Amino acid sequence: MxxxxxxxxxxxxxxxxxxxxxxxxxxxxxxxxxxxxxxxxxxxxxxxxxxxxxxxxxxxxxxxxxxxxCKVLKLTENMRLRVGCQEADLKEIKEFGEWILKLGDGLLGEENDGEIDIEIPDDLLIHDQQRAILAPTNEVVDSINKELLESLPGEEKVYFSSDSLCQSEEESELNMALFPPDVLNNLRLSGLPNHKLVLKVGAPVMLPKNINQANGLCNGTRLKITKLGKVVIEAKIITWTNIDHHTLISRLKMTPSDKKIPVKISQRQFPLSLCFAMTINKSQGQSLERVGLYLPRPVFSLGQLYVVVSRVKNRKGLKILICDKEKRVYTTTTNVVYKEVLQNL
Structure with missing residues (x-):
């Protein structure tokens, strides 16, 4: 990327x-x-x-x-699928790996050089409304996270951010009029947590930026909340290195690199976001035991569908729910492949 x-x-x-x-x-x-x-x-x-x-x-x-x-060296064996598998499952794993590659190369269904609808195998489909952990957009992810947090037992604790213009920005009357605190609070910018952060003990969260790489606190690290305090939050690391290590997270002052607005802003908030569900882009690079993909709208970028199906180690660990706004369930979805990227490999 x-x-x-x-x-x-x-x-x-x-x-x-x-x-x-x-x-x-x-x-x-x-x-x-x-x-x-x-x-x-x-x-x-x-x-x-x-x-x-x-x-x-x-x-x-x-x-x-x-x-x-560059000299291209190609890997020929899917190690993610073969780790910990039984000999009896090798044929099924090989077929699943070949299906993943065909999906990534745009060889499923008709000729694909852009967007095309493909049929999803029946054993991978969820035919009723169930929970999912991966989705294509932040809006869908936020709705899933909110619903699952409400179902989690325990008392909610709300943390509000403090947003302002950076000190490096000119404090002109125009800037102050265009970007008062209430406007800054409603902005959703890449790499920043929400202005209103609602958490519970036991909720899974994710770091949106690198904090302490030596201790495993990196962008994309997932943690589980163990204690909620006023100035610090205690959490346990549940992915990658330092699993089960307890750490304390404090509020940080963060400045987004997003170019959507013409001024730099400063946000002081806990660098955490709920991750009952996460976006497909955020899951890239992770190996997961089970993946539920929720598609109320099709994927919109090259490789998103390929990334989802290649996160799991076997076919049984993947389930897909495809529906529309009226909650009608479908068996086909859109796959996006740009052949010009794959031609010179």
Missing amino acids: THKHCFEALDRTMRDISRSSQPNMQSKPFGGKVILFGGDFRQILPVIPKGTRTMIVNASLNSSYIWRH
């Missing part, structure tokens, strides 16, 4: 550094150093806000001048 400009900036920096001490390495990419890129172009590409298909494809690494210097 990294924009090609990040790699190109690293390339130019390393060329500049190497040129000063080793003139014979001027023309070599990355100053002659070996760089290993890891990833899957079937998955979600760099996120370009309101970007067109052309803009998204052009932001990918294989659209960069660096790509002609």
Whole structure:
């Protein structure tokens, strides 16, 4: 999901550094150093806000001048599916892995070079309304989180953020009039928690940013609330490294990198968000035992459907609920594949 400009900036920096001490390495990419890129172009590409298909494809690494210097090494065995499996399940696992690859390559159903409806196997479908943990948009995720928090026993505790313009911003009368505190409180910006954060003991939460990487407190780390205080929240890490480690989370002052508004704002809030459910983009890179996908609207970006079905270790760990606004259940959904991204691999 990294924009090609990040790699190109690293390339130019390393060329500049190497040129000063080793003139014979001027023309070599990355100053002659070996760089290993890891990833899957079937998955979600760099996120370009309101970007067109052309803009998204052009932001990918294989659209960069660096790509002609790369040698592609392909992995041939799906280790995620084979870990801990029984010999009797190998045939089913192989078939499931092949189905995942066909979905990612746009080979299911008719020829797919964009968006096309595909049939979902019956054993993966949920035919009645049940809980799900992955969804395509933040609005759907928020509705699931709110409903499941209400069903969790215990008393709710509400934390409100303190929002203001950054001190670096000019405190002009126009800025103060356009962005008073009540307007800032209602903004939903990427990487920031909600102004009104409602929590309960036992609720699962996720960190939206890196806090302490050495202790496993990174962007995407999931925790379980154990105590709710006035100035700190105690939680237990439940994913990745340092599982079962208890940590204290305090309020932080955060500034979003979102360019939706012309001024910089500062928010003071606990860096936590509920994660009974989470967006498909946020789940990328994680291995999960069970995934429930809730699709009240189709996926809208390349690789989102592929990311969901490849999070689980076996077919039994995946369930999909496809419905519309009237709660009518369907067996088909949209798959998005851009063939031009996959052609030069």
